[in-house]
Amino acid sequence: MSNPILEIKDLSIELDDGRQNYNLVRNINLKIEKKQKFGLVGESGSGKSLSSLAIMNLLPDPLKIKEGSILLDGNKDLTKLKKKELLNVRGNEISMIFQEPMTALDPLFTIEHQILEVLRFHSKYDKKQMKELAIEMLTKVGISRPAQVLKGYPHQLSGGMRQRIMIAIALICKPKLLIADEPTTALDVTIQAQILELMNELSEDYETSILMITHDLGVIAETCERVAIMYAGEIVEETDVVTLFKNPNHPYTIGLLNSVRSLGDRTKKLYSIPGNVPNPKEHQGPGCRFASRCPNRMSICMIQDPPVHKIGPNHISKCWLNVEGEVAYG
Amino acid sequence: MDKKMILEVKNLKKHFPIKSSLLRKTVGNVKAVDDISFVVHEQETFSLVGESGCGKSTTGRSILRLLEPTSGEIFYNGENILNYSKSSFRKLRKDLQMIFQDPYSSLNPRMTVEQLLMEPLLTHNLASKAEAKQKVIDIMGKVGLTKEQIQRYPHEFSGGQRQRISIARALITNPKFIILDEAVSALDVSIQAQIINLLIELQEEFKLTYLFISHDLNVVKHVSDRVGVMYLGQMVEMTDTDSLFEKPLHPYTQSLISAIPSDDPTVKKERIILKGDVPDPSNPPSGCPFHLRCPKVKEICRMVKPAYEEVEKNHFVACHLYSKEVLKEEDLTLVN
Numbered sequence: 001m002s003n004p005i006l007e008i009k010d011l012s013i014e015l016d017d018g019r020q021n022y023n024l025v026r027n028i029n030l031k032i033e034k035k036q037k038f039g040l041v042g043e044s045g046s047g048k049s050l051s052s053l054a055i056m057n058l059l060p061d062p063l064k065i066k067e068g069s070i071l072l073d074g075n076k077d078l079t080k081l082k083k084k085e086l087l088n089v090r091g092n093e094i095s096m097i098f099q100e101p102m103t104a105l106d107p108l109f110t111i112e113h114q115i116l117e118v119l120r121f122h123s124k125y126d127k128k129q130m131k132e133l134a135i136e137m138l139t140k141v142g143i144s145r146p147a148q149v150l151k152g153y154p155h156q157l158s159g160g161m162r163q164r165i166m167i168a169i170a171l172i173c174k175p176k177l178l179i180a181d182e183p184t185t186a187l188d189v190t191i192q193a194q195i196l197e198l199m200n201e202l203s204e205d206y207e208t209s210i211l212m213i214t215h216d217l218g219v220i221a222e223t224c225e226r227v228a229i230m231y232a233g234e235i236v237e238e239t240d241v242v243t244l245f246k247n248p249n250h251p252y253t254i255g256l257l258n259s260v261r262s263l264g265d266r267t268k269k270l271y272s273i274p275g276n277v278p279n280p281k282e283h284q285g286p287g288c289r290f291a292s293r294c295p296n297r298m299s300i301c302m303i304q305d306p307p308v309h310k311i312g313p314n315h316i317s318k319c320w321l322n323v324e325g326e327v328a329y330g
Numbered sequence: 331m332d333k334k335m336i337l338e339v340k341n342l343k344k345h346f347p348i349k350s351s352l353l354r355k356t357v358g359n360v361k362a363v364d365d366i367s368f369v370v371h372e373q374e375t376f377s378l379v380g381e382s383g384c385g386k387s388t389t390g391r392s393i394l395r396l397l398e399p400t401s402g403e404i405f406y407n408g409e410n411i412l413n414y415s416k417s418s419f420r421k422l423r424k425d426l427q428m429i430f431q432d433p434y435s436s437l438n439p440r441m442t443v444e445q446l447l448m449e450p451l452l453t454h455n456l457a458s459k460a461e462a463k464q465k466v467i468d469i470m471g472k473v474g475l476t477k478e479q480i481q482r483y484p485h486e487f488s489g490g491q492r493q494r495i496s497i498a499r500a501l502i503t504n505p506k507f508i509i510l511d512e513a514v515s516a517l518d519v520s521i522q523a524q525i526i527n528l529l530i531e532l533q534e535e536f537k538l539t540y541l542f543i544s545h546d547l548n549v550v551k552h553v554s555d556r557v558g559v560m561y562l563g564q565m566v567e568m569t570d571t572d573s574l575f576e577k578p579l580h581p582y583t584q585s586l587i588s589a590i591p592s593d594d595p596t597v598k599k600e601r602i603i604l605k606g607d608v609p610d611p612s613n614p615p616s617g618c619p620f621h622l623r624c625p626k627v628k629e630i631c632r633m634v635k636p637a638y639e640e641v642e643k644n645h646f647v648a649c650h651l652y653s654k655e656v657l658k659e660e661d662l663t664l665v666n
Contacts, residue, residue, distance in 0.1 A: 043518035044489075158607040159382075188381035188545065190604045193589040197603060215519060218591025241595040259523035260593055263548045266571075269530075270552065272523035276488045 003074030005176050005209045006032040006055065006094075011068035013050055013059065013233075015280070022280040024063070025050050025233045029308075029329060032177065032226075037203065037210045039220040039241070041256075042230035043277050048213045051230075052179045054079075055211075056096055057086055073176070092122040095170035099182035101162035105154040112150040115169055122173045137168045140205075142198060160191035167198065174206050181213045196223055217260050221245060229253050232278055232289040235308075239315040249317040251294045288320065296321060333371035335405075336507060336539050337393070340367050342402035344388050348612055360612045362388040364563040365402075367638075370507075375533070375540040377550045377571075379586070380560035381608055386543045389560075390509045393541070394428055395419060406507070424454045427500035431512035433492035437484040443470070443495055444480045450503050465502060472535075473498045473528060490521035494528070501532065509541045514549060526553060547590050551575055559583050562611055562619040565638060569645040579647045581626045618650065626651060 013025040025047040032038045042048040053059050055070055057078055070078040072093060081089065098104045106114060115134045119125060125133065131150075138146035141164040154162055163183065170178055180199065184192040200223060203210050212224055220227055221241065228238040229250065237250040248254050258271035275293040283289040291301040300320050308318045309325035316328050345359040363385040370376040378386040392399045395411070403410050406426070411419060430436040437446060444466055451462040467477045473494040484492055493513065500508055510529070514522045526549065533540060544550050550557060551571060558568040559580065567580040578584045585602040592599045604623045609615055615622050621631040630650050638648040 043520060160607050188608075189547065189589040190381065190585060191607065192591075193601060193603050196591075197601075216591065217519075218593050221593050221595040222591045245593065245595050256519055257593070259519055260548075262523075263552045266552060270523045270527050272527055273520040274524075276490060276521065277518060279488075 002034065004031040004033050004071075005036075005073065006030075006211070007071040007074065008051070008055070009069045009071070011051065011054060011070065012066040013047070013054055013063055014066045015063055017062035022284065023066070023233065024280050025054070027329075028068070028235055030228055030235065030238065032209050032211060034176075035203070035207050035209055036226060037200075037212060037224045039212045039214065039224035039227040040230060041214060041217060041220055041227060043215055045232075045277055045279060046230040047233040048230050049181055052096070052181055052211065052213055055179060056090055056094060057081070087121070091118050091170075091175070092173045093175055094177045094179065095173070095175045096179040096181065097163070097166045097170050097183050099185050101159065101166045101186075102154065104166055105162060107154055109153075110150065111152055111154065111157075111165055115150070115165075115172060118169055118172055133172065134168075137172050138165075140202065141165075141168045141171075142194070143168075159187055160194060163187060163191075163195055164198070167195075167202065171202055171206055171208065175208055177209045177211060178203065179211045179213070182215070183212075184219060185214070185216070192219075199223070217256065229256070232283045233280070234289060234318060236290065236319070237315075237317045239312070243312070243315055249311055249315070249322065250290075250319050251296050251321070252290050255293075255295070288318075333374065335369050336372045336407060337370040337541070338403075338405040339369070339389075339393065340403040340405070342366050342389065342392060342404065343400045344385070344392050344397060345400045358612055361563050361614065362611060363392065363399075366558075366560070366563075366565045368558050368565065368568060370539060370541060371555075373533070373537050373539055374555040375542050375553050377542040377544060377554040377557045378560055379544060379547060379550050379557060381545060383562075383608055383611060384560040385563040385611075386545075386560050387511050390428070390511050390541060390543050394423070394426055394509065396428075421454075424450070424456065424503040425506045426509070427503065427505040427507070428509040428511065429493075429496050429500050429513045431516050433484075433489060433496050433516070436496055437492060437499075439484055442481050442483055443475070446484075446495060447499055447502055450499060454503055456503060469498045469502050472501070472532065474524075488521075490517055490524060493517060493525055497525075497528065497532070501536065504536070505538070507539045507541070509543065511543045512545070513542075515544065515546060522549070529553070547586065559586070562608065562614055564619055564648065565646070566620065566649070567645075567647050569642075573642075573645055579641065579645065579652055580620075580649050581624050581651075582620050585625070618648075 008028055008030050011028040015022045015024055028051055040048045054065055055078060065079050072078055116130050119130045134150060135146045138149060143149050143164055184195050187195060214220060224241050227241050227244045228235045231252050237253045248257055255273040262268055262271045273293050287303055288301045288306050291297050298320060306318050306320045308316050308328045309322035310328040311317050311322050311325045342363055343365055344363040345361050347356040348358040348360060350357045378389060380386050388397060391397045393404055404412050447466040448462045451457045451465060457465055470477060475494055514525050517525060542553055554571045556570045557574045559566050561582050567583045575587060578587055585604050588602045602625060606623050609622060617633050618631040618636050621627045628650060636648045636650045636653060638646060641647050641652040
């Protein structure tokens with residue numbers, strides 16, 4: 001078997017500004033295979049966006065990677081690359097699209113300038129070829145009148161169109177991995193359906209792997225093959241998408257699925273997980289980070305952090321309920 | 331089935347003028363809400379759904395006269411509240427409350443929970459200071475906050491708790507009618523479920539009527555008795571929740587419902603993917619507002635705006651496909 005496109009090993013991210021020190025992401029392990037669509041799910045503050053920023057080495061100060069490695073193609077450790085080498089990776093081998101396409105595009109430059117900027121960095125085409133490629137790319141992402149759109153500015157476009165432009169910019173160098181951080185959260189449902197379909201089609205065409213970061217389980221069910229669930233900076237469960245929805249293991253995953261599924265049945269009370277999503281200050285102590293909200297809490301959960309158990313082929317869960325299972329790591 | 335009507339909106343219009351940059355002359359209008367009518371019955375939840383820019387929030391704000399409507403009538407308990415003077419409308423405002431999407435920006439960061447919750451009581455002269463204090467503590471219990479939190483400031487709370495404060499603030503004047511403008515959209519899934527449960531409990535306990543404005547169809551399906559679907563400032567379909575989700579008639583509603591991501595990865599849903607974007611409301615298309623994106627567009631849709639009619643009992647649709655008028659054969663040929 002060939003190397004995975006991306007392999008994250010024991011990644012921990014901490015906030016350290018000299019006065020305070022919090023651990024925000026702890027011991028993340030994941031593998032994304034070639035052409036795979038991988039979903040990373042979690043609520044706000046679960047560390048899903050931080051993990052993706054760490055892949056691109058874009059963590060803002062005072063956040064730092066404390067330990068761990070991020071291997072691209074099995075050999076390049078992204079955490080150890082020099083600045084210049086990183087520039088070669090970003091936009092070329094890994095690209096990223098964000099939630100809010102308006103803030104991700106520069107309002108002062110034309111669409112043409114922003115698309116060609118990527119090519120100027122990463123290709124040896126002359127200007128005419130670059131422009132042809134840009135027009136071809138815009139047609140691919142479903143923009144009619146691409147020549148006119150190229151001359152325009154971001155504010156002249158609707159939210160859906162801007163997200164299409166972002167996808168065009170991200171995919172123009174045929175990257176190996178596309179990180180999509182809540183790509184459809186700011187969009188309307190009918191536009192969301194368009195964009196998800198477009199991303200699916202293009203990733204097939206370009207053989208690009210996708211890391212889809214979202215809080216919306218519906219989006220995951222529609223697009224992904226494998227899923228990892230994050231809670232309070234840790235991956236609590238990881239498996240293929242069918243198993244996740246049919247046979248979830250971790251109490252947090254079960255709670256999330258229940259609260260989504262009971263929507264629509266007005267005769268019953270909506271299932272809800274009690275309590276609040278903890279902030280990083282609250283979960284620094286020993287024990288499982290979900291324990292205070294967990295319906296299946298046992299005494300061990302409060303004092304000792306559970307290891308990650310292997311509970312099936314390709315299915316791991318970080319919970320003391322699986323104490324009989326084989327320990328995968330942790 | 332004949333429940334008492336609490337709110338009736340008739341032919342409501344809200345147009346925002348577009349001024350030229352030089353002489354401030356009005357050069358056009360954004361028809362944010364263009365001639366919509368609906369009724370809300372006592373103790374029910376009526377939802378307005380639609381995509382961004384369809385006018386659902388403008389409708390909500392017009393009812394509370396946070397925006398003065400351009401024309402139309404709004405009856406609350408049989409009286410046209412648009413004829414009220416400012417001062418008499420203010421007296422009515424304790425009955426009509428609103429909860430907004432973003433609890434981060436709708437609570438004054440410099441006021442404690444106690445001050446925030448007492449303010450409406452004191453403004454409306456509903457209680458003396460001592461009584462108000464007791465009422466604040468009571469209402470905090472109702473929405474799931476503890477009285478130890480009374481002296482805290484909004485930034486000390488999480489998003490879900492802040493939305494609880496907003497709900498308490500709306501409830502404290504004993505209102506009858508609450509407009510919830512995307513009240514749960516900014517919350518995480520696990521917190522959203524808590525707040526929805528709370529809203530439903532409070533509705534039963536205080537016999538409240540909700541106007542629920544949202545773009546999230548799953549949530550709407552869960553909370554509503556009846557739903558109105560808006561597109562480009564107009565109501566395109568309105569009926570009770572079950573018929574809307576089981577048998578949507580308008581092509582726009584059909585595509586909206588088909589676009590909801592399913593939560594079962596083994597079922598691939600038959601999708602109706604719409605072409606293009608919502609048109610510019612300052613320059614709406616002729617004929618049916620939806621005809622540019624409609625998968626079932628007919629010749630007539632380009633020219634004539636469809637009437638908003640009751641095609642089945644309590645099921646209103648504005649679409650030529652269901653029009654009662656006899657249409658000519660050539661009008662109904664499918665164009666493409």
